[in-house]
Amino acid sequence: MNEVIRLLQNHRSIRKFTEQKLSEEQIEAIIKSAQMASTSSNVQAYSIIGVTDPQMKKELAHLAGDQKYVEECPIFFVFCADLHRIQTACRMREQEMMYQLMEPFIVSTVDAALAAQNAIVAAESMGLGGVYIGGIRNHPGAVSELLQLPPLVYPVFGMCIGYPAQDPLVRPRMRMEAIYHENTYDPGKYEKEIEHYDEVMKEYYIKRSNGKMQTTWSEQMAERFSKPVRAHMRKFLEERGFRFD
Ligand SMILES: Cc1cc2nc3c(=O)[nH]c(=O)nc-3n(C[C@H](O)[C@H](O)[C@H](O)COP(=O)(O)O)c2cc1C
Structure with a gap:
C-alpha cells in the first residue's frame, strides 16, 4: 500500500x-x-x-x-x-x-x-x-x-x-462485494451483504459506545428513510x- x-x-x-x-x-x-x-x-x-x-x-x-x-x-x-x-x-x-x-x-x-x-x-x-x-x-x-x-x-x-x-475508530464500510459489480449490476447479493454488514456495525457500535448503542445499519436506514x-x-x-x- x-x-x-x-x-x-x-x-x-x-x-x-x-x-x-x-x-x-x-x-x-x-x-x-x-x-x-x-x-x-x-x-x-x-x-x-x-x-x-x-x-x-x-x-x-x-x-x-x-x-x-x-x-x-x-x-x-x-x-x-x-x-x-x-x-x-x-x-x-x-x-x-x-x-x-x-x-x-x-x-x-x-x-x-x-x-x-x-x-x-x-x-x-x-x-x-x-x-x-x-x-x-x-x-x-x-x-x-x-x-x-x-x-x-x-x-x-x-x-x-x-x-x-x-x-x-475507523467506521467499517460494507464488504467490497456489496458495492462493486463486475460488468453488470447484481442486486441478488444484497440481502446477504446487508446481513453481514449489520453484524459488523453492531459490533462497531457496541465497541464505540461501551455497549450503550445496539443498532444495525439496516435498522438505521429503515428509520432514516421512513x-x-x-x-x-x-x-x-x-x-x-x-x-x-
Ligand atoms: C455530505 C455529507 C454530509 C454529512 N453531514 C454530517 C453532519 O451534518 N454531521 C455529522 O456529524 N456528520 C456528517 N457527515 C459525516 C458522516 O456521518 C460520516 O462521513 C459517515 O458516517 C462515515 O463516517 P466516517 O467519515 O468517520 O468514515 C456527513 C458526511 C457527508 C459526506
Missing part, C-alpha cells in the same frame, strides 16, 4: 478539535488542492467560503442543528454549488445563460463535492481532521443570508477542519434561481 491509499483507507470523521488555528499556508494548500479536483468541462461551478469569525460559526452551528463542533473547529468551510460566476462570464460575452435545466444543478453540485473531497484529503495528509456538515441544509435560506450568497449559489454542505482532539428529509430543498433551490425543468 502506498501512502495515499493508506491515508484514504484510514479516514475517520473528526468532531473534536484543539484550539490550534490553521496557518495561511495550510488553508492555501487545502483550497488549491480542492481546486485541482476534476471539474465538468472546466466549469469550476463551485465556491468555498472559509468561516473563522466566532459569532458566524456559532450561528452556523445552531443552524446546522446545534452541532457544536461547527463552532469549535478553527475553520468551517462551506462548499457551494455556484452558477453565478458562470452567469457573470456569459454576461461579459453578452450571452443569455441557459440554466433552466436539471443538468447545471447536477454539474455544480458534483463539482462542489469533488472539490470538498480533495480538500478533506489534503487536510488529512497534513495531520488535520474534519467532518462534512450536511446539517447546514436544515436552514439553507438562513445560511445563505448569513454568508451573503448571491442568486444561483447554494450551500451544499459545510466542513469542519482542525487539529484532531480525538482518535476515533420520513422525508429536508423536504424544503426544492423550493429553496428554486428561490435561489435553480431550475429543474
Whole structure:
C-alpha cells in the first residue's frame, strides 16, 4: 500500500478539535488542492467560503442543528454549488445563460463535492481532521443570508477542519462485494451483504459506545428513510434561481 491509499483507507470523521488555528499556508494548500479536483468541462461551478469569525460559526452551528463542533473547529468551510460566476462570464460575452435545466444543478453540485473531497484529503495528509456538515441544509435560506450568497449559489454542505482532539475508530464500510459489480449490476447479493454488514456495525457500535448503542445499519436506514428529509430543498433551490425543468 502506498501512502495515499493508506491515508484514504484510514479516514475517520473528526468532531473534536484543539484550539490550534490553521496557518495561511495550510488553508492555501487545502483550497488549491480542492481546486485541482476534476471539474465538468472546466466549469469550476463551485465556491468555498472559509468561516473563522466566532459569532458566524456559532450561528452556523445552531443552524446546522446545534452541532457544536461547527463552532469549535478553527475553520468551517462551506462548499457551494455556484452558477453565478458562470452567469457573470456569459454576461461579459453578452450571452443569455441557459440554466433552466436539471443538468447545471447536477454539474455544480458534483463539482462542489469533488472539490470538498480533495480538500478533506489534503487536510488529512497534513495531520488535520474534519467532518462534512450536511446539517447546514436544515436552514439553507438562513445560511445563505448569513454568508451573503448571491442568486444561483447554494450551500451544499459545510466542513469542519482542525487539529484532531480525538482518535476515533475507523467506521467499517460494507464488504467490497456489496458495492462493486463486475460488468453488470447484481442486486441478488444484497440481502446477504446487508446481513453481514449489520453484524459488523453492531459490533462497531457496541465497541464505540461501551455497549450503550445496539443498532444495525439496516435498522438505521429503515428509520432514516421512513420520513422525508429536508423536504424544503426544492423550493429553496428554486428561490435561489435553480431550475429543474
Ligand atoms: C455530505 C455529507 C454530509 C454529512 N453531514 C454530517 C453532519 O451534518 N454531521 C455529522 O456529524 N456528520 C456528517 N457527515 C459525516 C458522516 O456521518 C460520516 O462521513 C459517515 O458516517 C462515515 O463516517 P466516517 O467519515 O468517520 O468514515 C456527513 C458526511 C457527508 C459526506
